[in-house]
Amino acid sequence: MTDDTTRLLERLAETFPDRPAPLPELVRAAHEGRRRRTRRNVALAAGALVLAGTAGVAAQQFAPGGAERSPDRIADTAPDAPCDKQDPQPRSEPVPSGPDYPTNASGQTYGSARDNARQPDLIAAIGDCGRTGYIERDAFGEPPPWEPGAGGVAPRSTPVYESDGVTRIDTFTQSPGTTVADGVTDPPPPAGGADATDVEGDWTALIAGISSGGKEQYDTFRDVDLHVTFYRSSVQVHDGCRDLGAGYSLEDGAFALTTPFEIEYRSEPGCERSAPLTAILENVRHVTQSGPRTYLHLENFRIAVSLTPAG
Numbered sequence: 001m002t003d004d005t006t007r008l009l010e011r012l013a014e015t016f017p018d019r020p021a022p023l024p025e026l027v028r029a030a031h032e033g034r035r036r037r038t039r040r041n042v043a044l045a046a047g048a049l050v051l052a053g054t055a056g057v058a059a060q061q062f063a064p065g066g067a068e069r070s071p072d073r074i075a076d077t078a079p080d081a082p083c084d085k086q087d088p089q090p091r092s093e094p095v096p097s098g099p100d101y102p103t104n105a106s107g108q109t110y111g112s113a114r115d116n117a118r119q120p121d122l123i124a125a126i127g128d129c130g131r132t133g134y135i136e137r138d139a140f141g142e143p144p145p146w147e148p149g150a151g152g153v154a155p156r157s158t159p160v161y162e163s164d165g166v167t168r169i170d171t172f173t174q175s176p177g178t179t180v181a182d183g184v185t186d187p188p189p190p191a192g193g194a195d196a197t198d199v200e201g202d203w204t205a206l207i208a209g210i211s212s213g214g215k216e217q218y219d220t221f222r223d224v225d226l227h228v229t230f231y232r233s234s235v236q237v238h239d240g241c242r243d244l245g246a247g248y249s250l251e252d253g254a255f256a257l258t259t260p261f262e263i264e265y266r267s268e269p270g271c272e273r274s275a276p277l278t279a280i281l282e283n284v285r286h287v288t289q290s291g292p293r294t295y296l297h298l299e300n301f302r303i304a305v306s307l308t309p310a311g
Helices: 003-015 023-036
Strands: 049-052 055-058 122-126 132-136 157-161 168-173 178-180 201-207 224-231 234-238 242-251 254-265 284-290 293-298 303-309
Touching: 132 168
Parallel strands: 178 303
Antiparallel strands: 049 055, 049 122, 122 132, 132 157, 157 168, 201 224, 201 303, 224 234, 234 242, 242 254, 254 284, 284 293, 293 303
């Protein structure tokens, strides 16, 4: 998943929790999921603010690598000061914006994250207490694979340093992720909820097909009023214009397709270009339930699609 894609999806979900999320971003995420199986990415949580010059943007994925911490580099403790992220503390020095980053005494580059570019070893961020500093680019490794019955994984934390990479001034904690849900003002995080054991029935989900303003082929789509029916070992999906059918299995929350999707096209009014939903559905790897809702979790993404009982 690209930095732009992840940032837009999670920013929309956090800023407008009562609105459906944009379908193009989910599609890009699903397509990117296939490539992620062959390359390692480092996922930093949404919710931190990475400083691009003087503007804050949500921290997402960065390329692995960079200087490793030496065991003899012992960080100072964070100063005793009020902890209030709503009132960020002034920066002690300007944040370099790159692409040519300065280097500290330990040989680490530091500065703000840049899209589609090599990231510095220390990435500018605002910590839990509102202090501006830097987190190590490889602070969060690839999240462990989900296991049935394991429950949610607690968000991880990492120190926030001054530009020297040694003096600790704050702590940065991952957010639990993003749930795509229509009509839900406070959806649970993707890792929340009990493992689903029975999803048989009719479900709906509304995903907005807005344009993200980019130039990619998956940029603009119509809204999709999704209807999903699970019956015995088959799943039927209708997006208003197409019927999709496949076989599936569900055991202790672990979801897998047993037969690929077959698509039947229909000629109905209002059937403008729509995203290939198979790109999303084929990447669902586990299912959880909380209250009346069911959540489809995409492989290796901290993203879940919320299904509401039909009727």
